[in-house]
Amino acid sequence: MAQMTMVQAINDALRNELKNDPNVLLFGEDVGVNGGVFRVTDGLQKEFGEDKVFDTPLAESGIGGLAIGLSLQGFRPVPEIQFFGFVFEVMDSIAGQMSRMRYRSGGRYNMPVTVRSPFGGGVHTPELHSDSLEGLMAQTPGLKVVIPSSPYDAKGLLISSIRDNDPVIFLEHLKLYRAFREEVPEEEYTIPLGKAAVKREGSDLSIITYGAMVHESLKAAEELEKEGHSVEVIDLRTIMPLDVDTIIASVEKTGRAIVVQEAQRQAGIANHVVSEIMERAVLSLEAPVLRVAAADTIYPFSQAESIWLPNYKDVIETAKKVLNF
Amino acid sequence: MVENRHRGLGLSDETVLAMYEKMLLSRRIDERMWLLNRSGKIPFVISCQGQEAAQVGAAFALDRDKDYVLPYYRDVGVVVSFGMTAKELMLSGFAKAEDPNSGGRQMPGHFGQKSNRIVTGSSPVTTQVPHAVGIALAGKMEGKDLVTFVTFGEGSSNQGDFHEGANFAGVHKLPVIFMCENNKYAISVPIEKQLACEKVSDRAIGYGMPGITVDGNDPLDVYGAVKEAADRGRRGEGPTLIEAVSYRLTAHSSDDDDRIYRAPDEVAEAKTKDPIITFGAYLKETGVLNDDLEEQINKRVMQIVNEATDYAENAPYAEPEQALKYVYAEEQGGL
Numbered sequence: 001m002a003q004m005t006m007v008q009a010i011n012d013a014l015r016n017e018l019k020n021d022p023n024v025l026l027f028g029e030d031v032g033v034n035g036g037v038f039r040v041t042d043g044l045q046k047e048f049g050e051d052k053v054f055d056t057p058l059a060e061s062g063i064g065g066l067a068i069g070l071s072l073q074g075f076r077p078v079p080e081i082q083f084f085g086f087v088f089e090v091m092d093s094i095a096g097q098m099s100r101m102r103y104r105s106g107g108r109y110n111m112p113v114t115v116r117s118p119f120g121g122g123v124h125t126p127e128l129h130s131d132s133l134e135g136l137m138a139q140t141p142g143l144k145v146v147i148p149s150s151p152y153d154a155k156g157l158l159i160s161s162i163r164d165n166d167p168v169i170f171l172e173h174l175k176l177y178r179a180f181r182e183e184v185p186e187e188e189y190t191i192p193l194g195k196a197a198v199k200r201e202g203s204d205l206s207i208i209t210y211g212a213m214v215h216e217s218l219k220a221a222e223e224l225e226k227e228g229h230s231v232e233v234i235d236l237r238t239i240m241p242l243d244v245d246t247i248i249a250s251v252e253k254t255g256r257a258i259v260v261q262e263a264q265r266q267a268g269i270a271n272h273v274v275s276e277i278m279e280r281a282v283l284s285l286e287a288p289v290l291r292v293a294a295a296d297t298i299y300p301f302s303q304a305e306s307i308w309l310p311n312y313k314d315v316i317e318t319a320k321k322v323l324n325f
Numbered sequence: 326m327v328e329n330r331h332r333g334l335g336l337s338d339e340t341v342l343a344m345y346e347k348m349l350l351s352r353r354i355d356e357r358m359w360l361l362n363r364s365g366k367i368p369f370v371i372s373c374q375g376q377e378a379a380q381v382g383a384a385f386a387l388d389r390d391k392d393y394v395l396p397y398y399r400d401v402g403v404v405v406s407f408g409m410t411a412k413e414l415m416l417s418g419f420a421k422a423e424d425p426n427s428g429g430r431q432m433p434g435h436f437g438q439k440s441n442r443i444v445t446g447s448s449p450v451t452t453q454v455p456h457a458v459g460i461a462l463a464g465k466m467e468g469k470d471l472v473t474f475v476t477f478g479e480g481s482s483n484q485g486d487f488h489e490g491a492n493f494a495g496v497h498k499l500p501v502i503f504m505c506e507n508n509k510y511a512i513s514v515p516i517e518k519q520l521a522c523e524k525v526s527d528r529a530i531g532y533g534m535p536g537i538t539v540d541g542n543d544p545l546d547v548y549g550a551v552k553e554a555a556d557r558g559r560r561g562e563g564p565t566l567i568e569a570v571s572y573r574l575t576a577h578s579s580d581d582d583d584r585i586y587r588a589p590d591e592v593a594e595a596k597t598k599d600p601i602i603t604f605g606a607y608l609k610e611t612g613v614l615n616d617d618l619e620e621q622i623n624k625r626v627m628q629i630v631n632e633a634t635d636y637a638e639n640a641p642y643a644e645p646e647q648a649l650k651y652v653y654a655e656e657q658g659g660l
Contacts, residue, residue, distance in 0.1 A: 051466055057496060062455050062489030069459015072444060073467075092449055092486075097456075101445065106428035107651040108439045141652050165654035241653075 004184040007177045009151035010040050010116075013158040014078065016188045018048045021076060024162060026053040028063060028080030028116075037082060038118055038177055060086055064093025067113045068101065076112045076162055084119035084171060085128030087136075098167040099142030110165040114158070120173040120212055120262060121309050124302040130174070131299050132211075132263035137169045138240040138272070144168045144193055145240040149176065149214035151184050153237060156191030164193060173212045196243035198250070202232035205323055206250040208273050209260040210236040213292075213310060217260050220315035229323055239269040247273060248280050255286040256322045260315055265293040287325035292318045327610045330545050334552070336385075338613045344385055344544055345604055345614070346622050348377040351401040352601055353630045354411050355575075358418050358433070362579045366638065367418045371434040373401035375542075375574035376506050378600030380476075381406050382544030383504055383569070386551035387474055393442045393460050395453040395475040398434035399506065403476065408441035411629045415637035422643035429643050451481040454490035454503070461499040461564075472500045472558040474551070479568075480511025482525050488532075491566065495532035500558030502551060503566045506541060508573035513586040529566035541569030542600040574599065 004012065017024045026041055032055040035042030045053040056063050060081060067077040081087055087094065098111040121130035137145045144166050148154035154172070161168040199214060200221055207217045214235045221231035232250050236243065251257045257277060261268040270291045277289050292310045300308045331341045351373050358370040373380065380402025384394070389407055396403045401414065413425050417436075420429035425438045427445065437445025444460065446453040457475035464471040481487060482505055494501040505525045509516050522528065529536025535557075539546045547569050554565035572595035576583040583592075608614035 057489070057492050059485075059489040059492065061485055062458075062493050065452065065455020065486060065490060066459040066462065066493060069456040069461070070463050071459075072456065073460055073463030075463055075466075092452060093455070096449060097447060097452055100447070102654070103651045104427045104430050104435075104447070105437055105439065105445050105651075106430070107655075109445070110654060144653075 060089035064090035081117040084117040122175040127299040202230040219312040370579040372575040378544040379541035379569035382547030411633035421640040451484035479507040494564040498563035541571030
């Protein structure tokens, strides 16, 4: 096995799928010769040719519409939106068109598009380069939303996403791109969509989280362990469809839960997770379910982002409120 | 006797008569929809009236066995020429389960029929343009000899999706025919307030493709332009922008009152150029059509429309549970 960063793992998954299926196409702004502004598609155009991996004009809505047309003809497009904040430019294609094509055609068309896009804060990029907009996608029926927290998961989840017959929004956290390496098999493997991972088992508190906050939550769990609290950490991996069974089983075991997300309190998926717990496991709860989230503002200027972004200390503080309730 | 123009285009008398019949069928379906709407039987109509010549003329210039059409909401003439039946359009008007467009899910005028390569569209205008470009790219990559034909109004030619799609097709020399059906109004806003350039076809130069303006009331003029564009596309010479100028003879939709924003004289003047009348006159002047034949065609069309109406009115609605289907792929577990 090789040690890979998330960037390398994603590149490896894309290479695997380009080899595996002649219908897979990669395109977007600067993904060809340049290999993507984050080098995620590095070397792929050279290896697979300009028909399979190509640069588009700088026009996001056109990229989304092109993906739809190609899907209607049986291709599996994997367009890249250069930064997920630019998704507003292609929102109609994603939320107004590809998410609805099967429904409005009475099941006659699939839309096997995987929209890849970097998102998330902590690397001193400004607003619209750092935003956590996954909640907008998760609130759109017809879309699946996948957010890996590690190189291993990124590869397995991306291969599943590309092979899925539904449109998948695959969000790659900027801070995790090169944060660490881990062992990633060079051969192909898949991780099913809609299945959370229990990253750490515990009996006193469930932390439900995803993306970069998985690592802050694991760090918080270690600190809490030192004080005698046994904390379970669940990485959702797919926020839509949500793995409600895993969440509820954990909450029924621990009786206490917090939801940790990088998105603002009004955004993300935390509110949905809390609602599911209330509807299904309220009698198991020993304390209210609390949230750790960013403030309800626009993503701030970079000098302020370390204060604005939730971190492991915020997680510990909120966890203690619930543990000591 | 006027000059016989259709023979010069390679069109037989039978073909031009078939074109006339499709135009008439489109008009009569549309008129019936209005009656049904005004009697409270169907919720909504959005008309093709005044644009049938452009629609049918264009459709006949395409290969109706392999080309793809991405119509906009007025294109009754395009879809009936591509194989959608009056019955199917009526099923859509009544929003019945058998509606091939969407099983009653979408508004009337949101055409789609996979078997006839009529690609489903949606309500925000011009979204179909980049889809047509994607299908053309797919065809080019697979070495298929197909052309995609996409229509939109002159107001729509302001949308980003028109420009983004046209640019991509121009850069990659894709076989796309962009046809603007310029009916002079975007609901209430006249073309002078929509475009700063004189003609919609002027926009082609920005995307490296020919732009031509034709008389949208003349199906032969439109046929000639679309035929040439389709031939260019098949030769690998890239896309074409065609502007077919006609006039919207009805209000924007059954929910619109056009007396607020346009003068009755203007509409009356436009009606003297109604393509159903002028093309009928041409066919008579060239000896292709006579009164007997005209009566036969009219009878046939009315019978088709009557039968379609009766069938659709009596057809069942979709079961309510159908509303929960087709959100996610079911073979993969769905949700």
